[in-house]
Amino acid sequence: MSATSQHAATQPLTMSGAEVVLRALKEQGVEVIFGYPGGAVLPIYDAIFQQNAIRHILVRHEQAAVHAAEGYARSTGKVGCVLVTSGPGATNAVTGLLDALMDSIPLVCLTGQVPTHLIGNDAFQEADTTGITRPATKHNYLVKRSADLARVVHEAFHVARSGRPGPVVIDLPKDILINKAPYTEAPPAAQPHRSYRPVTSPDMAQVRKAVAMMKQAKRPVIYAGGGVINSGPEAARLLSDFAHLTGFPVTNTLMGLGAFPSQDPQFIGMLGMHGTYEANLVMHGCDVMLNMGARFDDRVTGNLAFFSPGSKKIHADIDPSSINKNVKVEVPIVGDAGQILAAMIQVWKEDSQPPMREALAEWWRQIDLWRGKNCLQYVQQGKIIKPQHAVKRLYEITRESGRETFITTEVGQHQMWAAQYFGFEKPNRWMTSGGLGTMGYGLPAAMGVQIAHPDALVIDIAGEASILMNIQEMATLCQYRLPVKVFILNNEYMGMVRQWQELLHGGRYSESYSEALPDFVKLAESFHGVGLRATEESQLDDVIREMLATDRPVIADIAVAKDENCFPMIPSGAAHNEMILGPGQEGGVAGVTDEGKVLV
Template structure:
């Protein structure tokens, strides 16, 4: 008798659809579900009550359930699982699903549905969930037959985590959850999927072509994205080996931070709209670019017709539809990022073609000159706290703390300052909403990370506007005693909106000032957490230390300069060599010319 036959339920065994769902989740290695109950999924909640293998975390909003599952998935490499009811439960989850789709996060979302005989009758809490979520997910299913239930759950996990990861919805009518259903074992990993077989192994000849191009390069650059993180820790280790082997400069997208250590001298910092001068000018001036696991997002490329002009472009990605979608490339390598980097290392060592060391020495001289401008320089003087200083001191004091630290963010200026001033040395420690830019992401994401890593230090760097989008999840922190720290950079504005209004709309601050903010210290106390506030620079370190030392959840309200802007900045529609830098000592704005010189 095979193992599959040994574990298959007997034909006379009565197992409800809800029990089949939970058994399938358990067999997929699921240990936690983030969810919110409702009528259509009560059979699953009843089955959850009668077992102890899978933990359920009761969130306060379905959007937060998906973000929490994203945080769990991004910090562990596993699939995050969500359970919501029909109708508004499912529609509330859509924002989180699109966020996961844009950032390639593996999530399986189980949604309740009205009984099959009522579908299409506008029944109570009915919505066309599969129709609504079709553009919001990598794939979705509506289970209409009990015999398809277990196999559909297994299929959903395979699709979510294979190839380019993403969210998958399984819509579950209530009668399917109540009726008896057979259990089908998950297919073995060696058994090929009947239809979805993403390519993971790169083509050897294409890898050799890329290496020949890189060997001849005089001004090369390695550009990494979230695909390296998604491939797993081994891919990040191999990235470090490859960059040090070749001696090429390395930069990263927002989503790729941590794949290559930020402290390494070969790292140029983040690329793109709020990236460093050295990273952006290197991208603009390179003659060969190697893109590993990034999708040429518009926040990275700037104006497409001026993006890295004259360079040869190599694009390595697991998603063939991303290649030549935004930027035409010279060499395309389809496959898993980790396996591609391993193949590049092997091919580089085997190719005896000498590297253009003299030319590359001149290239590094240019990079060191750009780096010497210290484009992230700021001056903390007086009592008003600079937001850059707040993030930098948080980074320094968490290093002193010594715990494994995970950072999530909301979206806005604080997100960019976190990316610029908090150094990431390891992958999977940085959780942020990159593609969709979802305000309200950071708190529930940190919650999901804390569930996955109960002994770690989990901090949500937030803005006072973004944090209010999902502030109700402070109740979840209290219920499950999750010691998440919320570090609010409070400038009383929707900061990035205000910055664009100042720079691009003549200083007309239309609806960007928050005129009725809560007292965040009292709000923390209302949610059974500790509230702290720093109003002056000399209070900052003490508040951070107290926040880190407190054993439970904390909201730290850091009152920062109201009119501080986030620089460098590539204005929308500009090129990499058309950056706006921070003001000089006289308060005058600076810009970068085509030659990379700074104009006052």
């Protein structure tokens, strides 16, 4: 028994479990909780009422609380915190938790639970929360003894933020919250956990092996993902340093956008299913690939059998289970992206072997030819607004404004256009649901971002279908005067579903038309926000400018071309060199095989 707990044991207990929870949150640096009250968590709400250190943001649906905490976490690098009640409160949070798990976002979610003596009795608002959330969290706890309470809260934050970050649930029975409980401080950082010890510093022998391989590379690529963002802004800076040191081209995953500046001449765009022509052909044709903090996701690799067939691969990841999961690699390196990049820079400089400069110059000439295809070009003609043009103008006008800008998205075509046409120069400015693909993510995530960055410009690039999945959060925006901008690319379709139906299902648009849409301008007004609309190209810039100038929540309803498809596209089951390009552009037009149709 440690000195602190001995001390605690002999002291008369003065704090309720709920007060212990709040004190532990405060010690963990929590400033904001996103939540929704209910019977089982009333003791915590009572404790919140009687203090000022932690601010509570009342959402309108528990799923939104989790996404808001995700936006908060991803834009700050801190752990997001959520508080929901038992039963339906917890089950509503599940989608958000799994979203955070897939995208490695650090969260701690406190869920209420029926009192310990009622657990298992099918009590009112009882759910087996730890059972339900087990595969949706990095770890979860059910606190059944008051003595464990403070320790569990501290441990939950440690688990959420360390290693590969992720969501952690703490299920809190109501009697544990009401009964007196001892407080114990967080263990010192140096004291390791009994069983959980993620590796962060890389094995230098592996780093040297990787650098030796990269020095020999004639057609290299750096493929950087969300691991660089999670490591912190320093890792993104080191990624730029390493790229400039080596002269290698850099592509980012969807989760990695902003890890490398989009304006950097060595940036070749996003890769994957809707990545650029040049990025995917570089991946296909490279001889050495450095995967820095990405996970060879199926959206990135396309058909694994034909994925980058001629390359030797180095995979740097903090999660050993991500390595050799989908793609076999020659050099695995387990560790934190920032630490690995720092080590690579050091070894590269020490190593006397010169890189293959001539071959690299030849590789860049090839890349420039691919770039010359200008795969993201589109033709904006006439009155109808092309969705790509809407995003491009949004990007250009926000850049001109010079304001610190954060972008969130929902899921679908608009998300891919945002990824393609909005450039990011810094990490933590781009929040999107990558792994789980959760429609309804963007508005609550934007809310969380705006809470963390009250003076910044926060825009949710949305589709008219996705936005309706968490539209109730307009009320939260209004209550807390959060001037989030919702920029809807309204094509009256679940656009990505419609696109797949066009390309794969004979144009039978089964249930993908957005019938009976609300009037988004009036909808915004009814939530005490501002509604704007552009139906013709000539109105677009004015609407964007007015939106940016408005210091209140705004919905800008942008009517865009209804049948526009998102290109380039690697059809399901195809390889990187079988991209479909937009109309008027030649490319490998691969037919979709039956095997491909099975894939999502």
